Amino acid sequence: MATLDDVVAWLRDLAGTMKEHAAELTELDSAIGDADHGTNMARGTAAVAALLDESYDDAAALLKKAGMTLVSTVGGASGPLYGTFFLRMAGPLAGKEQIEAADLGAALRAGVEGIQQRGKAEAGDKTMYDAWAPALEAYDEAVSGGQDVGGSLRAAAEAAAEGRDGTEPLVARKGRASYLGDRSAGHLDPGAASTTLLLESAARTLG
Amino acid sequence: MATLDDVVAWLRDLAGTMKEHAAELTELDSAIGDADHGTNMARGTAAVAALLDESYDDAAALLKKAGMTLVSTVGGASGPLYGTFFLRMAGPLAGKEQIEAADLGAALRAGVEGIQQRGKAEAGDKTMYDAWAPALEAYDEAVSGGQDVGGSLRAAAEAAAEGRDGTEPLVARKGRASYLGDRSAGHLDPGAASTTLLLESAARTLG
Amino acid sequence: MWDMKKLINDPEDVVVEALRGMAAAHPDHLRVDLEKKVIYRKDAPVRGKVGLVSGGGSGHEPMHGGFVGLGMLDAACAGEVFTSPVPDQMMAATTAVDGGAGVLHIVKNYTGDVMNFEMAAEMADADSGIQVRTVVTNDDVAVKDSLYTAGRRGVGVTVLLEKIVGAAAEQGRPLEEIADLATKVNESGRSMGLALTSCTVPSAGKPTFELGDDEFELGIGIHGEPGRERRPMASARELAQQLVEPILEDLPRKDGQPVLAFVNGMGGTPLIEQYLMFNEVQTILAKADIQVARSLVGNYITSLEMAGLSVTLLTLDDDLIGLWDAPVNTPGLRWGA
């Protein structure tokens, strides 16, 4: 079970996480992209952190605001994708003061569907979706197995990390890395790495 | 005693010498100039070498043609200076089939006066004149001591080399190197180096 | 402390400080919204004229901000370096330049640019009812298997399109016609680029990739990303061949149609080499019996300080030639005005 306060803690932790890992994400993006993913994520999540002193009706309202903020501060491919993710997460959580594991599952699923709709990536395209898809599955399985929010998120984060590592041999078919053709193989996808960080941050804070 | 044929041999040797030392001269010019002296000299003397298959009335006519060719192919500071040098050398040699040591001395002096008039350099300005001035003196002294053309030129080349080495500690006051201020000290002047090569070539061929 | 060879203060402030400079340098041409990072044509909105909005990551100057003015763009949205701008910027620009005849969004085909402009167009439509049409440029022949990629990138043709369509908008042509013309220009042009060096994104602080002294990247985009292939360095003649050949293989063109030849420096290649390369390109085209009716040589769509070059060929007809020759008055491209 998670509350608005937990979500606040999550988004604050997320900004710190992205700042801490910015150079690393940019380094990944240098290899098969344009060397800005870490800067983009750090800028956007810092803008979100600046929203956290205001008060919100519920987690849904905060997540919506966070999504809009990401859309208007990140730019690039990741801005609309992560922005849409948070905007869509808000739907299933509207009006809920207590977020149960199943609620969060529905929110995550809605968010990831948003990413898919925007980006049209499929599994194996070497994008953030390759971290999201197994994470969703692992989350649901954990919930079915009776795990709480924290446990389910830990399972999701672990699956995301595996998905991220699985992008390494892939040849990209979406996003900027796809221009590299075969040369994109042998590198982790930066977006899959930031997705993993996002879920690890959630597991730490929404427990 | 030197003849038209010897002068032809000199100019041919000179082109070879400049080609061989082009990289070295350009290297010197990189340190305190604009990295073109070797290329300039190689280009100009190669153009002079291309004149050598034609026939000339006397050495004066050939030297005049060589001077004009240098003026119109070298460019930069060294083009007008070396061009003027050869143009002026021609004067004292006009009509002479046999060039005695004293004749060549007069020609060298006229040439160097031309360099001074064009460039207005004085001793110690860190230019080619710092090689020419001691070379002229040594040449005249050798002639007074009874040396022939070859011996006098060898004395001149040695003095030029000393003059060249003497430019190293100097702070340039003329030409491009002067812009460096104190930073020009600690480097040989490229023009003094090419002057030394020119005299060494003469000593080899006009002997 | 400073170990980056860049004339900047804080990497975070590069874009806004450069915009300040643009505003100060071109007070007669431009009005700059520093908060939204949008560069406007001084007299926007122009009543009855279709508004032209473009934008993209910064670092490609003079594109797009330098192409704002009479006969070209009405507004350009500046993103962070190599990062597409955000929908807020595009919506602000769209609203500000609409002179009642609708607005064309000119978008280079990169996932980020396309998605952000898409969101902006959705929102503009919902919010304001302004008619928005979009053209996505994708002229880069380096990207071959467009089924297995994000599709061909938008590169050099974007500049030519902004000029040509800008002239048509200035003539008062309606939005539908403008959009069709934009599509036609995009479909009539092809590009290919190479890099001799990488470039350094200010916030990253070091070159995006490393390249040996004896090799180059063929088939690059404009974001300092590595190219399709690394090849051994060669003479200008051979490099021109490697750029022009794949373009000609793919360029829609009937016998006898003239072309516009555009040799573009990536930012760090001296103009003397660009002209030398133009000579090689022109020689190849002459051999292929292709008349170069118009040309453009210079740094127009760049990747910061990257050394490199792209070639764009655009098949011309009389309408396009007339529009190309029409007056243009922008900081980056100017004639007849």
Added chain:
Amino acid sequence: MWDMKKLINDPEDVVVEALRGMAAAHPDHLRVDLEKKVIYRKDAPVRGKVGLVSGGGSGHEPMHGGFVGLGMLDAACAGEVFTSPVPDQMMAATTAVDGGAGVLHIVKNYTGDVMNFEMAAEMADADSGIQVRTVVTNDDVAVKDSLYTAGRRGVGVTVLLEKIVGAAAEQGRPLEEIADLATKVNESGRSMGLALTSCTVPSAGKPTFELGDDEFELGIGIHGEPGRERRPMASARELAQQLVEPILEDLPRKDGQPVLAFVNGMGGTPLIEQYLMFNEVQTILAKADIQVARSLVGNYITSLEMAGLSVTLLTLDDDLIGLWDAPVNTPGLRWGA
């Protein structure tokens, strides 16, 4: 085999091949004598107009060849890279552009340029009786003790002078007036430059000097030569200060007189950084209560691919402003035409 990051064929052919490219790219503006390496205004000689001839080493493009055309130069002599042209070229140019009103030689103050133009002027006078006047530009404040040097170098002011004096010649002003105006412009302007990297002369094949990652050269010329001093790299704000301060100390200017501010890229510095620097320059001038009435930002007088920048300030009066604004139509600078 190829280990130089240059788009060239043979280093020996760089200049002539680039001239071929210029001729091909600007058939409406230029006529190029490839043998003599002189770029002519298409319609030279212009009857009754004073002819303007400049020239210098290549590698500074667009200067000077890119400034040939209506309202600027009638001819430009292209030397080898960083090597002044030779008297033959200047004589040919002088003869070809004389429209009966005499010819002005615009010479940058470098020993080689001065001596070669001197010889050409002597010969032109002797051979043809064409009236030749010469202006030698020497605006570079980096060179201080002009008694102990070859004197201040001619840099950025040369571009401004060619534009302004070109406009005056177009108006039909006589040679004496043109020469006096040229002297006035030269005396009203001052420049200072810095380099973040060296450049590579094609025939030398490697960078002229090496510079650490954390330092820059202050007080450079335009031939890739090292500067007056090596200093620790700093922010754009501090660097702008280091350029503008010595200029202001030396610039002849009365209170209230406006200036033209010219921020010039050396060839390898991206436009975004040039605009950012223009913002810094403008801020310093605003603080000093100096109005920037006109400005120019871009690569106009370059040193091949050198990363760096120069600032030129020119004190203006109404005549100079009018001449600056007058139409110009050259490959490198164009407005009002």
